[in-house]
Amino acid sequence: MTHRSWLCLLILLVLTACSAGQAPTRVPAVEAPNATLIAGSIFVPTITPTFSLSSVSFSTIAPTKLGVAIPTSAPGGDPTRGDQLFHDGPGCLTCHDTTDNIRIVGPSLVGVASRAASREPGKSADYYLHESIMDPNAFVVPGFPANTMPQSFSKTLSPQQIDDLVAYLETLK
Ligand code: HEC
Numbered sequence: 001m002t003h004r005s006w007l008c009l010l011i012l013l014v015l016t017a018c019s020a021g022q023a024p025t026r027v028p029a030v031e032a033p034n035a036t037l038i039a040g041s042i043f044v045p046t047i048t049p050t051f052s053l054s055s056v057s058f059s060t061i062a063p064t065k066l067g068v069a070i071p072t073s074a075p076g077g078d079p080t081r082g083d084q085l086f087h088d089g090p091g092c093l094t095c096h097d098t099t100d101n102i103r104i105v106g107p108s109l110v111g112v113a114s115r116a117a118s119r120e121p122g123k124s125a126d127y128y129l130h131e132s133i134m135d136p137n138a139f140v141v142p143g144f145p146a147n148t149m150p151q152s153f154s155k156t157l158s159p160q161q162i163d164d165l166v167a168y169l170e171t172l173k
Contacts, residue, residue: 082168129166
């Protein structure tokens with residue numbers, strides 16, 4: 001366990017010990033928001049996709065995220081190779097249209113380059129497109145089912161192939 005993980009565990013134990021000693025009925029109602037705030041300020045920063053404290057389960061908070069590290073493109077992503085891969089490779093074509101704005105299983109990717117930057121606050125188009133391929137449930141497009149896009153592309157595609165796919169998707173304005 002990392003130093004930080006031990007610290008979190010310690011804080012958790014102290015909090016648990018403190019709350020165990022209090023009779024809930026004697027806590028004035030006005031204190032409840034403070035307790036929430038304190039707990040939130042301690043725990044929220046620790047809930048990240050790379051969090052690895054195995055003794056505490058956050059599965060109710062992020063049940064479907066894969067916890068893979070999402071990169072942005074290295075130099076050399078090739079849209080032509082990406083186009084070829086998209087249409088001949090791991091099956092993107094079977095679920096996604098790229099020309100006619102029609103829904104197959106997933107959304108049409110016409111215009112995905114234009115909307116990618118505004119899908120998630122603070123995340124660039126390039127990051128979002130990597131995330132969409134590598135950890136599809138991190139953001140589920142409204143109106144579409146979660147757990148439908150394969151969850152395995154971060155393992156079955158190389159970083160170069162993913163960059164190529166992203167370079168291709170960035171041409172779909
Ligand atoms: C079995 C069907 C299926 C396959 C195969 C598939 N996807 Fe998807 N994809 C979906 C579904 C359903 C969604 C919408 C739900 C979500 O966000 O996970 C989606 C969402 C996306 C989005 C987000 C679109 C947006 O408007 O924000 C991108 C980008 C994407 N897929 C790219 C790909 C690429 C690239 C491949 C191939 C490597 C691929 N998908 C393969 C079903 C699929």
